[in-house]
Structures are given as structure tokens and as C-alpha cells.
Amino acid sequence: MNLIEELRWRGMVQDMMPGTEEQLQKEMTTGYVGFDPTADSLHIGNLVPIMLLKHLQRAGHKPLALVGGATGMVGDPSFKAEERKMLDEETLQHNQRCIKAQLEKYLDFDPAKPNAAEMVNNYDWFKNISFLHFIRDVGKHITVNYMMAKDSVKKRIEGDNGMSFTEFSYQLIQGYDYYHLYNEKNCRLQMGGSDQWGNIVTGTEMIRRKGGGEAFAFTCPLVKKADGTKFGKSEKGNIWLDASKTTPYEFYQFWLRCTDEDAEQWIKTFTFLDQNEISSIIAEHNLDKGKYTLQKRLAQEVTAFIHGQQELELAMMTTDFLFGKLSLDALKSLSDVDVKKVMAGVQQATITKAELAAGIDVLTFMTNTQIFPSKGEARKMLQNGGLSINTEKVTAQELVVDSSFLWNDKYILVAKGKKNYVLVTAE
RNA sequence: GGGCAGGUUCCAGAGUGGCCAAAUGGGGCGGACUGUAAAUCCGCUGUCUUUCGACUUCAUAGGUUCGAAUCCUAUCCUGCCCA
Numbered sequence: 113m114n115l116i117e118e119l120r121w122r123g124m125v126q127d128m129m130p131g132t133e134e135q136l137q138k139e140m141t142t143g144y145v146g147f148d149p150t151a152d153s154l155h156i157g158n159l160v161p162i163m164l165l166k167h168l169q170r171a172g173h174k175p176l177a178l179v180g181g182a183t184g185m186v187g188d189p190s191f192k193a194e195e196r197k198m199l200d201e202e203t204l205q206h207n208q209r210c211i212k213a214q215l216e217k218y219l220d221f222d223p224a225k226p227n228a229a230e231m232v233n234n235y236d237w238f239k240n241i242s243f244l245h246f247i248r249d250v251g252k253h254i255t256v257n258y259m260m261a262k263d264s265v266k267k268r269i270e271g272d273n274g275m276s277f278t279e280f281s282y283q284l285i286q287g288y289d290y291y292h293l294y295n296e297k298n299c300r301l302q303m304g305g306s307d308q309w310g311n312i313v314t315g316t317e318m319i320r321r322k323g324g325g326e327a328f329a330f331t332c333p334l335v336k337k338a339d340g341t342k343f344g345k346s347e348k349g350n351i352w353l354d355a356s357k358t359t360p361y362e363f364y365q366f367w368l369r370c371t372d373e374d375a376e377q378w379i380k381t382f383t384f385l386d387q388n389e390i391s392s393i394i395a396e397h398n399l400d401k402g403k404y405t406l407q408k409r410l411a412q413e414v415t416a417f418i419h420g421q422q423e424l425e426l427a428m429m430t431t432d433f434l435f436g437k438l439s440l441d442a443l444k445s446l447s448d449v450d451v452k453k454v455m456a457g458v459q460q461a462t463i464t465k466a467e468l469a470a471g472i473d474v475l476t477f478m479t480n481t482q483i484f485p486s487k488g489e490a491r492k493m494l495q496n497g498g499l500s501i502n503t504e505k506v507t508a509q510e511l512v513v514d515s516s517f518l519w520n521d522k523y524i525l526v527a528k529g530k531k532n533y534v535l536v537t538a539e
Numbered sequence: 540g541g542g543c544a545g546g547u548u549c550c551a552g553a554g555u556g557g558c559c560a561a562a563u564g565g566g567g568c569g570g571a572c573u574g575u576a577a578a579u580c581c582g583c584u585g586u587c588u589u590u591c592g593a594c595u596u597c598a599u600a601g602g603u604u605c606g607a608a609u610c611c612u613a614u615c616c617u618g619c620c621c622a
Contacts, residue, residue: 497569
């Protein structure tokens with residue numbers, strides 16, 4: 113199966129330039145995707161481009177990961193409602209380094225291989241281009257009419273917030289990236305989310321007009337939840353690939369909690385399982401949906417890919433203790449070292465033993481441990497029936513928490529809502 | 540530079556002197572039901588606080604008034620049209 117066929121059944125092809133498939137059949141092709149250095153870690157929204165590069169490499173082609181040091185300074189306006197905040201250069205550089213380090217974990221950069229992945233940063237070629245030079249040599253080839261006709265731009269022009277020249281020029285910058293890579297790295301393919309189509313086409317157009325060359329591209333549909341809401345956010349915000357921002361347990365939970373509908377699509381998009389295997393998993397899932405066969409497999413595959421097998425196993429174990437058959441009693445029977453390990457992914461809090469010995473009321477307990485920022489909020493949660501300690505629902509705000517709540521002599525397990533656990537350690 | 544229309548709580552969007560912490564919808568959070576799903580229903584949703592109440596909000600700074608998101612002045616920002 114060729115790359116495009118593979119991506120097609122996975123539902124990962126939206127738009128494609130004519131001839132792309134033929135080009136990929138013909139020879140080993142270098143293709144690239146850009147990553148914005150908007151934060152110091154990638155998040156699961158970036159997982160799609162990573163998967164694209166991965167598939168490209170598996171199909172024998174050469175992936176280029178472009179970190180947008182230059183484009184990040186400008187900000188992509190495509191389909192956005194308003195201009196985003198500018199990051200200072202120091203932050204951008206820090207972000208670029210972090211992202212680079214992450215990408216290295218997911219692609220094969222072994223230089224011995226002919227299709228080894230490579231990393232490039234567009235800041236490297238933009239830093240030496242002057243403004244005059246750019247508008248003369250690059251801007252000359254693309255008309256404003258052409259640029260304004262893009263849907264991605266129209267939205268902003270017709271919107272309420274306008275669009276700065278800086279943002280408007282974004283597509284030229286991204287377009288020039290492609291032109292540059294076409295010349296320097298013999299890059300013939302650009303991939304990206306469907307929101308990038310406009311920018312990508314500007315690139316191929318530039319290659320055609322400026323150099324008379326031919327370059328290809330395809331885009332992947334943007335991942336959304338079945339209910340149309342944004343993908344990749346949880347209550348706590350973004351789901352990051354960096355374990356110190358989103359623990360492997362939380363990461364695993366994110367995938368486990370998705371709906372049946374989403375899981376069916378996502379297992380195609382975010383795992384490398386083949387078509388047969390996926391259909392049999394779905395079939396099995398449908399026999400007893402309560403077993404979470406589909407979500408579990410999805411969560412396992414993705415967590416293992418991002419965090420590795422060991423972290424996955426710990427995350428699964430944590431899940432078993434908190435939600436599964438293993439109860440609090442089982443957790444209590446673990447050694448201290450094991451408790452720490454198993455609970456590592458769960459939100460942590462501390463309290464002093466002295467405070468507990470004296471006994472404190474629940475609300476103060478919740479604020480002192482910083483589980484809640486204020487008593488008012490803790491009270492609200494309690495009144496809503498959303499608060500429990502050691503798996504027992506707290507019903508009275510007069511409840512006094514003292515040393516008798518400790519298990520293994522140092523832990524208290526607090527839950528806010530059904531899904532959010534906090535392990536309190538007494539010191 | 541000129542004319543016009545605007546800037547309201549997470550978002551959309553009401554409110555044009557007291558009844559406004561501010562309608563309604565969405566989103567978020569919590570609960571019931573379930574499968575840690577979906578749908579549905581219920582509660583909460585400025586901050587702090589034991590229902591009382593206190594404090595800070597309606598672009599910013601001043602002013603009028605017993606009292607202002609609402610009126611006045613200046614400033615900043617945005618859109619549209621004209622130059």
C-alpha cells in the first residue's frame with residue numbers, strides 16, 4: 113500500500129495537489145511539515161503532523177521537520193479570529209530548542225539511513241534576508257489579489273478585528289520556506305493541517321513562478337471531536353507531550369475518556385495499527401462497550417508511542433487503582449515505594465502531620481493543601497456532592513479531618529468530582 | 540486626516556441613571572443516570588466569606604449625580620466609508 117492509500121483509509125487526506133501520488137510512487141521524496149514554536153512543548157494537536165512525518169518515513173521517504181523560528185515571530189493568521197500575542201525572541205528560542213528535543217524522540221534521525229529525518233529552522237535562512245531583498249525577490253512573484261483571495265485570509269479581512277500587514281505577509285514567509293527547501297533540500301512535498309492549505313499553495317505557486325519547478329502537497333483534515341468542539345483540551349488545558357506538563361497518567365486518561373465515535377477515528381489517526389486489526393478491535397468493542405476495549409487500546413498505543421512502555425504500564429496501574437477493580441485497600445497494601453510510583457501521575461498535595469494531629473475542618477484542609485484556592489470553592493464542590501476523601505463522599509462541611517484519615521501513616525486520597533484525584537501526603 | 544459605528548463578565552450577545560454582579564444562549568465545572576462514553580435532567584459559574592454580607596468589575600483616566608455599564612470630557616483601540 114502506498115503512502116497516500118495508507119493515509120486515505122485512515123481518513124487523513126483532505127486536499128491534495130494533482131500528481132502528488134505519482135511523485136511519491138516515482139522516487140524517494142523529501143517532505144516537510146512545520147511546527148510553530150508557540151510553547152516549550154508540543155501538544156497532542158501537533159501529533160497529527162508528527163504522524164504524517166512518521167508515515168512518510170515508514171513509506172521510505174525522507175521527513176523534514178521544520179521548526180518555525182521565523183514564522184513563529186509573525187504568527188499564522190489562517191482562520192484565526194484575531195491576532196495572537198507576540199512572543200519575545202528569547203522565549204521563541206527556548207521553545208525551538210524544546211520542540212527540537214521532543215521531535216528527536218519520535219522520528220528516526222539515524223544519519224546512516226538514506227531517509228533519515230532532518231530538522232530545519234526557518235529562522236536560519238530568514239535571519240539574513242533583508243526586508244527590501246524579500247519584497248523585491250519574493251513579493252514580486254505573488255500578487256496581493258492572489259493572497260487576499262485565500263479563504264484563510266478572507267475570514268480575517270471580513271471579520272471585526274482586521275489584520276495587520278505582519279500577519280498578512282505570513283503566507284509569503286511560509287511560501288518562501290517551501291521554495292527554500294525545494295532548492296536546498298530537494299524537498300517536493302509539504303504536508304499539514306487543512307488550515308494550512310492556503311499557505312502551502314502559496315509555496316508551490318512561488319516555486320512554479322520563481323523557479324519554474326513543480327512541487328506537491330496534501331493536507332490532513334483537522335482533528336475535531338465528534339461534537340465539533342476543539343480537540344486536545346482537557347479541564348486542565350492542553351494535553352502536552354512533555355511528561356512534566358501532562359503526566360503519562362493524565363495523558364493516558366485523556367485517550368481513555370474519549371467517546372466511542374472519536375475513538376474510532378482517532379485510533380486510525382494516532383496509531384499505526386493496520387486496517388484489519390482496527391476493525392477487529394472495533395468489533396470486539398461493540399460486543400461490550402462497557403469494557404472500553406477501543407479506548408483502552410487507543411490509549412495504550414498512543415501513550416506507549418509518546419511516553420514509552422514503562423510509563424504506560426504505570427499509568428494503567430494507576431488507572432486500575434483509582435477506577436478499576438483494585439480498590440483503595442489494594443493501594444494501601446502496597447509498599448511506600450510502590451505507592452509513590454503508582455501515584456506519580458496523580459496530582460500531589462501535602463499537609464503537615466501537626467495540622468492533622470490537631471484536626472482541621474474539611475474546608476480549611478482543602479485550602480491548606482491547595483486542592484482548592486478558596487473555601488468558597490471547596491464549599492461549592494462539597495455542596496454539589498463532588499468531594500470525597502478516601503473514596504467516601506464528604507457530605508458535611510463540619511467534618512474534621514485528622515490523623516485517623518491517614519492510611520499507610522501518611523496518605524489521604526481526595527477526589528474532586530469523579531475523575532480528579534489528589535494524593536495528599538502528610539509530612 | 541474626515542465621517543460613521545463600536546469596545547460589557549470565558550465566548551457570543553442583552554442592558555441606555557437606581558429593581559445590575561449585570562438577561563439569554565454557548566462553553567466550563569459538579570451531580571443523577573451510565574460504560575471514567577453519548578443523550579437527558581438538575582445545580583454552580585466575578586472574588587472572598589458559614590445562606591448574611593463585604594469587595595472589585597461593563598476599554599482607560601477624570602467629571603456630573605444622593606446614585607453611572609448607562610450622562611459628560613479626554614485618551615487608547617477596532618471596524619466601515621471617504622481623503
